[in-house]
Amino acid sequence: MAEITEYKKPVKVGDRRVHMANERTFLAWVRTSIGIMAFGFVLERFALFIKQMSYILGESSMGKALQPSDGSSSIAGIFLVGLGALLCPLAFIRYKKVERQIDDDTYLPSPVLNMLLTLSILAVGIYLVFHLLQST
Template identity: 70%
Template structure:
């Protein structure tokens, strides 16, 4: 009888550990999405900073120092904030789905969020490389 109780207790502890690992993964995705949103905000506001500095310093001095701007930083910034928001939502959906699968003992790994992040970073990286090549 005590063997059954010990096995039950061991299974509950193991299940708690799995749930905590799932929660840590969720929080890591949330930190990543917040980081992407913050980076997007900085990229968007940096363009505003450059425009304000151009007005303060006088356009003749700043035009020689900086390449012409096409306003892409606002687009990239908004895209990154949107991407971070979408990743946060997908992380929550993934967390709840895995939580349910752990409780039902039917866990099936899924890598949609991983693929989305990798493709998004690749797309932003390609865009930034093209932007830097074009601006030089």
């Protein structure tokens, strides 16, 4: 009996270094998203810590009452956790898109993810500066 063997066309890999660079970029985005989520978690937990300390101490050593947090730090922390969680799947989508473009030799840089991250971090930074200025 003759065996029927199917000829499979080899996958076009192109320059492996370019694909590895794309993967390193993806992993950097994943690390960034984990870092943003960790910072948001710490910010939210610190707001909870301040609230608990204000109830425990009642008054500070300076004689004036500690003011419990108005909850805005928790909102900023939750926003950062959500931003980090959103950034990870967006990074994966970008990774797959760039991988396909590398294989097709049609790569065009897209600044959308960079702009999203930059504007989000800028907005949170401005918010935190105003929040800190209000609390002093």
